Amino acid sequence: xxxxxxxxxxxxxxxxxxxxxxxxxxxxxxxxxxxxxxxxxxxxxxxxxxxxxxxxxxxxxxxxxxxxxxxxxxxxxxxxxxxxxxxxxxxxxxxxxxxxxxxxxxxxxxxxxxxxxxxxxxxxxxxxxxxxxxxxxxxxxxxxxxxxxxxxxxxxxxxxxxxxxxxxxxxxxxxxxxxxxxxxxxxxxxxxxxxxxxxxxxxxxxxxxxxxxxxxxxxxxxxxxxxxxxxxxxxxxxxxxxxxxxxxxxxxxxxxxxxxxxxxxxxxxxxxxxxxxxxxxxxxxxxxxxxxxxxxxxxxxxxxxxxxxxxxxxxxxxxxxxxxxxxxxxxxxxxxxxxxxxxxxxxxxxxxxxxxxxxxxxxxxxxxxxxxxxxxxxxxxxxxxxxxxxxxxxxxxxxxxxxxxxxxxxxxxxxxxxxxxxxxxxxxx
Amino acid sequence: xxxxxxxxxxxxxxxxxxxxxxxxxxxxxxxxxxxxxxxxxxxxxxxxxxxxxxxxxxxxxxxxxxxxxxxxxxxxxxxxxxxxxxxxxxxxxxxxxxxxxxxxxxxxxxxxxxxxxxxxxxxxxxxxxxxxxxxxxxxxxxxxxxxxxxxxxxxxxxxxxxxxxxxxxxxxxxxxxxxxxxxxxxxxxxxxxxxxxxxxxxxxxxxxxxxxxxxxxxxxxxxxxxxxxxxxxxxxxxxxxxxxxxxxxxxxxxxxxxxxxxxxxxxxxxxxxxxxxxxxxxxxxxxxxxxxxxxxxxxxxxxxxxxxxxxxxxxxxxxxxxxxxxxxxxxxxxxxxxxxxxxxxxxxxxxxxxxxxxxxxxxxxxxxxxxxxxxxxxxxxxxxxxxxxxxxxxxxxxxxxxxxxxxxxxxxxxxxxxxxxxxxxxxxx
Numbered sequence: 001x002x003x004x005x006x007x008x009x010x011x012x013x014x015x016x017x018x019x020x021x022x023x024x025x026x027x028x029x030x031x032x033x034x035x036x037x038x039x040x041x042x043x044x045x046x047x048x049x050x051x052x053x054x055x056x057x058x059x060x061x062x063x064x065x066x067x068x069x070x071x072x073x074x075x076x077x078x079x080x081x082x083x084x085x086x087x088x089x090x091x092x093x094x095x096x097x098x099x100x101x102x103x104x105x106x107x108x109x110x111x112x113x114x115x116x117x118x119x120x121x122x123x124x125x126x127x128x129x130x131x132x133x134x135x136x137x138x139x140x141x142x143x144x145x146x147x148x149x150x151x152x153x154x155x156x157x158x159x160x161x162x163x164x165x166x167x168x169x170x171x172x173x174x175x176x177x178x179x180x181x182x183x184x185x186x187x188x189x190x191x192x193x194x195x196x197x198x199x200x201x202x203x204x205x206x207x208x209x210x211x212x213x214x215x216x217x218x219x220x221x222x223x224x225x226x227x228x229x230x231x232x233x234x235x236x237x238x239x240x241x242x243x244x245x246x247x248x249x250x251x252x253x254x255x256x257x258x259x260x261x262x263x264x265x266x267x268x269x270x271x272x273x274x275x276x277x278x279x280x281x282x283x284x285x286x287x288x289x290x291x292x293x294x295x296x297x298x299x300x301x302x303x304x305x306x307x308x309x310x311x312x313x314x315x316x317x318x319x320x321x322x323x324x325x326x327x328x329x330x331x332x333x334x335x336x337x338x339x340x341x342x343x344x345x346x347x348x349x350x351x352x353x354x355x356x357x358x359x360x361x362x363x364x365x366x367x368x369x370x371x372x373x374x375x376x377x378x379x380x381x382x383x384x385x386x387x388x389x390x391x392x393x394x395x396x397x398x399x400x401x402x403x404x405x406x407x408x409x410x411x412x413x414x415x416x417x418x419x420x421x422x423x424x425x426x427x428x429x
Numbered sequence: 430x431x432x433x434x435x436x437x438x439x440x441x442x443x444x445x446x447x448x449x450x451x452x453x454x455x456x457x458x459x460x461x462x463x464x465x466x467x468x469x470x471x472x473x474x475x476x477x478x479x480x481x482x483x484x485x486x487x488x489x490x491x492x493x494x495x496x497x498x499x500x501x502x503x504x505x506x507x508x509x510x511x512x513x514x515x516x517x518x519x520x521x522x523x524x525x526x527x528x529x530x531x532x533x534x535x536x537x538x539x540x541x542x543x544x545x546x547x548x549x550x551x552x553x554x555x556x557x558x559x560x561x562x563x564x565x566x567x568x569x570x571x572x573x574x575x576x577x578x579x580x581x582x583x584x585x586x587x588x589x590x591x592x593x594x595x596x597x598x599x600x601x602x603x604x605x606x607x608x609x610x611x612x613x614x615x616x617x618x619x620x621x622x623x624x625x626x627x628x629x630x631x632x633x634x635x636x637x638x639x640x641x642x643x644x645x646x647x648x649x650x651x652x653x654x655x656x657x658x659x660x661x662x663x664x665x666x667x668x669x670x671x672x673x674x675x676x677x678x679x680x681x682x683x684x685x686x687x688x689x690x691x692x693x694x695x696x697x698x699x700x701x702x703x704x705x706x707x708x709x710x711x712x713x714x715x716x717x718x719x720x721x722x723x724x725x726x727x728x729x730x731x732x733x734x735x736x737x738x739x740x741x742x743x744x745x746x747x748x749x750x751x752x753x754x755x756x757x758x759x760x761x762x763x764x765x766x767x768x769x770x771x772x773x774x775x776x777x778x779x780x781x782x783x784x785x786x787x788x789x790x791x792x793x794x795x796x797x798x799x800x801x802x803x804x805x806x807x808x809x810x811x812x813x814x815x816x817x818x819x820x821x822x823x824x825x826x827x828x829x830x831x832x833x834x835x836x837x838x839x840x841x842x843x844x845x846x847x848x849x850x851x852x853x854x855x856x857x858x
Binding site for chain 2: 023077078080081082084085087088091092095096100101103105106109111113114116118119130131132133134166202203217218220221223225229244246247250251253254255256257258284288289290294331335338339340341342343344345346347348349350351352353354355356357358359360361362366368369370371372373374375376378380384385386387388389390391392393395396399400401402403405406407409410411412413414415416417418419421422425
């Protein structure tokens with residue numbers, strides 16, 4: 001780790017660049033998994049689970065008995081914690097689904113949008129070393145609030161074919177009891193094509209490793225939409241001279257420990273802060289159980305000294321971070337200038353892990369620069385907005401002639417005729 | 430054309446199926462165009478324009494002089510029509526961008542979302558036989574309302590290298606003056622990778638032929654989001670016994686004339702209505718300039734008799750039409766039951782062409798069953814919703830312990846530490 005001081009503007013683009021990634025091998029693996037699952041259904045899932053997860057079991061669906069014993073196994077204090085987080089997530093996401101007004105664009109021409117739940121959704125929850133049950137809450141609670149009729153979860157089994165009890169408990173807490181033990185690209189394929197056991201769904205959500213992510217991207221080519229493409233996690237911190245270096249270090253590390261490919265950037269207008277934050281980061285890193293991962297990730301990290309805090313925000317808007325932490329004496333001044341970011345944390349007590357777990361915001365957020373064009377998962381991700389219009393005779397008289405002229409100019413006589421016939425009856429009536 | 434009477438439930442899925450489509454050849458063409466444009470930039474665009482559009486010209490950008498003479502060439506009555514449509518589109522889309530409330534999920538924990546315009550967007554406008562200037566309005570007006578800083582249009586030139594003056598006028602009307610004369614998959618590639626002349630954009634919008642559509646889908650794999658995958662256009666009409674057969678026929682034909690692959694479905698609980706609508710459709714079709722296209726499309730159309738209007742709505746929800754017209758004596762009764770549709774037209778005067786041009790709703794809508802999971806283009810399509818959170822010391826004291834427990838259970842010590850450090854200073858303070 002070293003500090004990059006006052007980099008020239010021309011270098012900012014390259015400082016903001018994410019590591020390039022060749023998808024060719026990935027694409028071939030995913031394509032062959034898709035083909036196999038499409039052709040062979042459940043049989044393919046059993047084979048691929050044995051091959052990739054080393055797991056042999058009889059039923060894809062997690063039995064009710066496993067869910068029941070998982071519920072019993074979760075200690076009370078953790079249940080309470082999940083309940084606090086769940087309440088806040090529900091409050092924030094419920095507020096996103098208000099009714100919109102009817103707009104009368106012209107007297108007699110009423111237009112409106114209605115939010116209607118997507119019927120069936122599939123949630124992918126990663127397995128692996130850390131059981132990410134918080135992601136269950138972040139996806140299943142908004143799905144329930146939206147009113148999705150069928151919510152399924154796919155998650156990889158361990159070598160014994162079991163699913164982590166915390167994932168089962170969180171699913172139960174959020175009202176999902178249809179879980180399948182299947183992971184990787186084969187889980188995505190199952191939800192795209194459907195198998196004997198696993199239903200084809202209308203939309204797929206959730207994070208995963210590079211195979212899962214690429215499989216989700218390729219799901220779109222097969223006609224199944226996804227929440228968003230999800231790459232390695234990122235945080236960018238803008239720290240002023242009075243930021244607490246130990247807080248800043250902890251925030252950088254809570255990102256770095258996610259994976260060795262996590263992206264960590266610290267910007268400041270103050271060199272002393274950068275130096276002390278760097279020292280703190282090295283110190284705290286050595287105390288983490290996942291220190292090897294964190295240290296590898298920190299090797300790609302960037303500590304950058306810029307001339308002003310406004311310059312820091314300009315840099316951040318070019319980078320478009322998944323998480324942006326603003327720890328300055330007047331953070332709102334900068335927050336108002338955010339143009340590209342997934343989720344913004346304002347002030348010294350707003351740490352990323354608050355948003356990861358319990359403040360109420362969603363932690364499924366755009367990475368890799370996608371924050372330039374899309375926001376994170378919300379209750380809206382589980383609905384579609386259908387437009388409605390109702391036009392009275394008076395309304396048709398008002399806008400009909402304009403429609404006729406435009407259709408005529410587009411050489412679409414049939415479009416014009418649908419109006420002309422109506423206008424005729426209105427003149428006669 | 431013939432009437433399908435009371436089809437058994439088991440056959441509904443197959444009646445709702447869209448024509449299957451092999452993408453292999455398409456994928457190869459698009460992939461090679463992407464590669465060429467990525468490697469050769471503008472040079473590739475000139476070559477491909479000559480190859481596919483037969484057009485040779487010097488500058489990709491449409492010159493200001495062409496826009497100026499286009500403005501002068503549009504007759505007053507058409508300008509007025511565009512202005513009526515534009516006003517209504519602006520009114521409806523402006524209403525979609527209200528501010529959301531701050532939600533205090535726990536005392537001291539404030540969360541909110543802010544809509545921020547996507548910086549740069551690219552709009553694709555098809556050329557071909559009919560100059561679809563209405564699509565310019567449907568995309569450029571919401572982009573302006575959202576506040577996108579840079580809006581560009583790509584549209585194919587004619588054999589002389591010119592762009593249709595109505596497209597230029599509509600762009601000028603909607604505030605876009607950066608137009609490039611390039612079409613097909615090469616236009617999409619230019620906006621994905623950027624060339625010497627054409628900028629890489631943050632998101633691509635707009636309809637097109639099968640090459641353009643597939644190129645947009647593949648743009649997603651290159652990291653550029655799109656509005657939606659757009660296939661052949663569709664209408665489903667539910668007509669009651671008292672619907673006007675000539676209106677119904679005109680509505681079916683205003684869809685059928687779009688292309689020979691357009692999908693047209695009429696459902697009713699009344700056989701007489703179906704028969705008279707069919708006769709009217711055949712009669713009106715013969716009078717259309719685009720009758721060959723309309724008649725080809727009608728060959729794939731379906732006139733289906735079902736037992737009740739409720740059954741018609743159930744069928745429609747399985748089909749998930751792009752456009753749904755409800756022409757029954759009590760249309761709201763059915764409209765309340767819509768679960769899957771792009772845009773719904775209620776009552777005898779609400780014809781699809783109203784929504785295509787001038788009522789105010791957007792005509793860029795999900796096709797091919799995507800209405801199950803997504804809505805049409807709106808002003809929201811041109812913004813991202815960024816989440817913000819601000820947590821006070823009190824707020825951190827309330828939710829901090831829950832975060833610590835959950836992070837601990839997920840084995841993410843760094844996440845926990847970011848909270849523990851803050852709680853410590855709060856206890857000392």
